[in-house]
Amino acid sequence: MEVINLILDGKFLAIFGAALATLLPGIGSARGMAMVGEAAAGVLAEDSRKFGQCLILQAIPSTQGIYGLLIAFLIMMKIGMVGENGMYELTILEGLHLLGAALPVAIVGIFAGILQARVATAGVMVIAKKSQELAKVLILAAMIETYIVLALLVSFLMLNGISISAAF
Numbered sequence: 001m002e003v004i005n006l007i008l009d010g011k012f013l014a015i016f017g018a019a020l021a022t023l024l025p026g027i028g029s030a031r032g033m034a035m036v037g038e039a040a041a042g043v044l045a046e047d048s049r050k051f052g053q054c055l056i057l058q059a060i061p062s063t064q065g066i067y068g069l070l071i072a073f074l075i076m077m078k079i080g081m082v083g084e085n086g087m088y089e090l091t092i093l094e095g096l097h098l099l100g101a102a103l104p105v106a107i108v109g110i111f112a113g114i115l116q117a118r119v120a121t122a123g124v125m126v127i128a129k130k131s132q133e134l135a136k137v138l139i140l141a142a143m144i145e146t147y148i149v150l151a152l153l154v155s156f157l158m159l160n161g162i163s164i165s166a167a168f
Contacts, residue, residue: 010090014079017095017102018072021155025068025109025148032061032117039124046128053127053134057120060141064113067152071105074159094164101158108151116144 007013040054073082075098080088090098123137 010095013095014098017099018075020106021068021072021102024106025064028110028113029065032113035117039121043128061117064109104151105155112148
């Protein structure tokens with residue numbers, strides 16, 4: 001019964017939302033960067049002059065983790081976790097709203113990081129044979145960025161629409 005009461009707490013739910021916003025896109029970005037890095041290592045074994053191009057492609061999936069961190073930080077600021085005043089008391093409904101606001105960037109972030117890496121990995125293979133095609137493969141990988149940016153926007157707008165009673 002104590003565990004249920006702990007979970008059904010506004011602060012816990014809000015912090016859980018911030019954690020999901022950090023963890024899931026972070027996993028997607030880390031996995032994605034690893035995928036591209038593995039392919040890049042194979043290319044670099046053949047031609048180390050392509051390091052810069054491979055590095056750019058490897059960095060592309062990192063943005064999901066950054067967007068998730070931004071939303072987590074905004075949630076922590078909204079509940080008073082960051083700052084001098086201390087954390088606010090939150091109702092369960094306020095906590096659920098904040099958790100819900102974290103979900104778009106959290107869920108899209110884990111998938112977008114991995115899917116973007118698949119395209120960037122294919123781009124590394126293109127660079128292996130035609131290094132002059134970097135701009136084209138960057139555009140292909142960047143197209144997936146659209147959806148994480150949309151999810152970031154939705155999470156951000158949802159957060160801005162949530163009012164907290166701000167009781168200590």
